[in-house]
Amino acid sequence: MSTITSIRQMAADRDDLVEDTGSSIYERLRDDIIHGRVKANERLKVAELASRMGTSTNPVREALQQLRGEGFVIMTPNRGARVRPIDEEFVRDICEIEVLIEPALTRWFVGIATQADIDELERLQAEIEALNFGDEMKHSNLDLQFHRLMYDRHYNRHAVDLWVRHRHILWAISRGFPTSLSRQSNVLDEHRELIACIKAQDAEGAARAIGRHVEGSGRHIIERMRLGRHAV
Amino acid sequence: MSTITSIRQMAADRDDLVEDTGSSIYERLRDDIIHGRVKANERLKVAELASRMGTSTNPVREALQQLRGEGFVIMTPNRGARVRPIDEEFVRDICEIEVLIEPALTRWFVGIATQADIDELERLQAEIEALNFGDEMKHSNLDLQFHRLMYDRHYNRHAVDLWVRHRHILWAISRGFPTSLSRQSNVLDEHRELIACIKAQDAEGAARAIGRHVEGSGRHIIERMRLGRHAV
DNA sequence: AACTTTCAGATCGTACATTCTTTGTCAATA
DNA sequence: TATTGACAAAGAATGTACGATCTGAAAGTT
Numbered sequence: 190m191s192t193i194t195s196i197r198q199m200a201a202d203r204d205d206l207v208e209d210t211g212s213s214i215y216e217r218l219r220d221d222i223i224h225g226r227v228k229a230n231e232r233l234k235v236a237e238l239a240s241r242m243g244t245s246t247n248p249v250r251e252a253l254q255q256l257r258g259e260g261f262v263i264m265t266p267n268r269g270a271r272v273r274p275i276d277e278e279f280v281r282d283i284c285e286i287e288v289l290i291e292p293a294l295t296r297w298f299v300g301i302a303t304q305a306d307i308d309e310l311e312r313l314q315a316e317i318e319a320l321n322f323g324d325e326m327k328h329s330n331l332d333l334q335f336h337r338l339m340y341d342r343h344y345n346r347h348a349v350d351l352w353v354r355h356r357h358i359l360w361a362i363s364r365g366f367p368t369s370l371s372r373q374s375n376v377l378d379e380h381r382e383l384i385a386c387i388k389a390q391d392a393e394g395a396a397r398a399i400g401r402h403v404e405g406s407g408r409h410i411i412e413r414m415r416l417g418r419h420a421v
Numbered sequence: 422m423s424t425i426t427s428i429r430q431m432a433a434d435r436d437d438l439v440e441d442t443g444s445s446i447y448e449r450l451r452d453d454i455i456h457g458r459v460k461a462n463e464r465l466k467v468a469e470l471a472s473r474m475g476t477s478t479n480p481v482r483e484a485l486q487q488l489r490g491e492g493f494v495i496m497t498p499n500r501g502a503r504v505r506p507i508d509e510e511f512v513r514d515i516c517e518i519e520v521l522i523e524p525a526l527t528r529w530f531v532g533i534a535t536q537a538d539i540d541e542l543e544r545l546q547a548e549i550e551a552l553n554f555g556d557e558m559k560h561s562n563l564d565l566q567f568h569r570l571m572y573d574r575h576y577n578r579h580a581v582d583l584w585v586r587h588r589h590i591l592w593a594i595s596r597g598f599p600t601s602l603s604r605q606s607n608v609l610d611e612h613r614e615l616i617a618c619i620k621a622q623d624a625e626g627a628a629r630a631i632g633r634h635v636e637g638s639g640r641h642i643i644e645r646m647r648l649g650r651h652a653v
Numbered sequence: 654a655a656c657t658t659t660c661a662g663a664t665c666g667t668a669c670a671t672t673c674t675t676t677g678t679c680a681a682t683a
Numbered sequence: 684t685a686t687t688g689a690c691a692a693a694g695a696a697t698g699t700a701c702g703a704t705c706t707g708a709a710a711g712t713t
Contacts, residue, residue, distance in 0.1 A: 234695070245667045247479070250697090251486040258490015260582065267673050267696060282579035289521040347514035350492065466663065477699045482665090499664060499705050 214242050215252040222261050222272050223361045229274030233262060259354070277411045280362065283355050284407030290348055291340075291403050292396035295383075298339040299392040307388055309338055314380050322373050329360060335380065359410060366413040375405055446474050447484040454493050454504055455593045461506030465494060491586070509643045512594065515587045516639030522580055523572075523635050524628035527615075530571040531624040539620060541570055546612050554605050561592060567612065591642060598645040607637055 212220075218238070221227050233253065239246045253270045256262045262270040273279075313335045322328055333356070340349050368376075379402040386395035444452075450470070453459050465485065471478045485502045488494045494502040505511075545567045554560055565588070572581050600608075611634040618626035 236695070246696095247482075247666060250479075251483055251665095254483040254486035255490040258487040258492075260579070269696060278576075279579070282577045285525075285577055286522065286580055286583070289525055290518065293517075293521055344510075345514045345517055347492075347511070348518055351518070468663070478664095479698060483697095501664065 214248050215255055218252050219256060219261060220361065223275055223358060225275060227272050229272060231272050233270040233272060277414055280407060280410055283358060284403060287355055287403045288400050290352060292400045294340045294343050294348060295399040296392045296396045297343060299387050299390060299395050302387055306338065310335065310384050314384060318377060322368055363410045372409045446480050447487055450484050451488060451493060452593060455507050455590060457507060459504050461504055463504045465502040465504060509646055512639060512643050515590060516635060519587055519635045520632050522584060524632045526572050526575050526580060527631040528624045528628045529575055531619050531622060531627050534619050538570065542567065542616050546616060550609060554600055595642045604641045
């Protein structure tokens with residue numbers, strides 16, 4: 190037993206110098222694409238990436254295939270992979286889809302919400318307001334919990350998965366961007382209105398509120414992208 | 422060398438009875454999953470698949486990664502891939518998403534449609550009616566052209582890609598299933614109503630029509646799945 | 654009975670071979 | 684002389700083979 194753990198430890202130590210923070214090749218590549226560290230439509234050469242990542246070509250190839258499945262790279266036969274541009278259009282497209290999906294998920298939630306759910310939403314909202322955008326990471330987590338509480342029990346797993354993926358992407362893009370004061374107050378307002386509608390069993394109102402929420406969030410991200418072009 | 426070719430030949434011969442029409446490994450795997458030829462949650466072993474496909478393991482691995490990106494298989498580290506169940510729920514989930522997306526795409530199309538577009542739609546519709554569901558493949562192609570004409574120029578490439586993917590999946594599932602007479606007439610009616618709304622510049626009406634179209638199509642596929650559970 | 658050891662089966666990583674694309678050079682022609 | 688075409692060689696993607704590592708379960712040991 191001790192031998193096994195020591196071997197594992199050695200492997201971990203050996204990789205520390207290449208800074209392998211548990212992040213897989215897939216995640217590193219995706220992050221590079223989302224944050225624009227690789228230019229749009231740039232060609233991704235397997236051998237080059239492999240040497241950069243400190244591995245052989247196979248893991249890179251598989252990561253690229255996965256990214257292709259998710260639409261982050263575009264592959265043409267015998268001609269390799271190119272990065273799909275992650276620009277304002279991309280964000281707008283995703284947000285427009287979410288403007289369609291999230292209201293539907295929310296409408297359904299209004300029908301099944303219990304008092305306990307509402308209490309939990311208000312508790313999270315109170316925590317968010319108390320934090321007041323002090324810690325980006327914590328806020329993001331609370332916000333995630335807030336929306337997850339509404340969507341996680343939905344029967345349409347496919348739609349929820351889509352939402353999760355889109356949220357990951359948007360979060361990765363907007364990470365590091367500061368949230369404007371105006372957007373901050375809007376976020377709080379929209380959450381409060383959402384809770385009020387759920388309390389009043391007003392499904393349509395809740396749907397409209399979440400629609401505005403998503404749209405405002407998207408607009409804010411796009412504005413930030415236009416300003417600070419990757420303040421990594 | 423001759424040994425290798427003979428081995429390949431053997432593998433090819435063995436698979437000829439499963440019809441190897443030059444289709445890629447990815448497509449074959451995806452087809453197997455969509456058509457339920459591999460059971461839900463079944464484990465997919467690369468070596469086994471490789472020999473079945475008559476190739477080495479690497480192409481299979483990459484195909485699996487791509488399928489993972491698209492959500493058809495679920496992979497856990499060092500533990501391989503499992504099949505994501507493709508059942509009525511899956512179809513319902515996809516259709517519900519399309520019920521949200523396609524009306525939005527259609528609404529936009531009404532705003533940019535030219536007389537030439539309408540003429541082309543009517544031409545395609547006339548062809549569809551003339552064919553009258555005689556040739557499944559031809560009908561599918563015409564129907565694809567019909568909807569593609571409306572969606573292809575949309576600015577939201579992400580939404581259109583999603584539509585294309587979903588349509589491929591649904592088509593793969595419903596291939597081989599006969600279309601009931603009632604559904605046939607409904608399809609024609611819905612197309613006609615759609616064209617009428619576009620002519621009249623009635624965006625909302627067109628959106629409602631396409632919504633009913635998608636919903637009816639989904640319902641029909643699910644009914645067929647319930648009936649012919651193994652008409653492979 | 655619980656824990657450890659062992660081993661087969663499968664995944665993951667590396668190295669190499671093959672095939673296709675692309676690029677650059679050189680000669681032939683207008 | 685400039686342009687085009689063929690052709691060779693480099694570059695890169697795809698496929699094959701094999702070794703290393705991990706998992707799961709069945710054996711044996713205390």
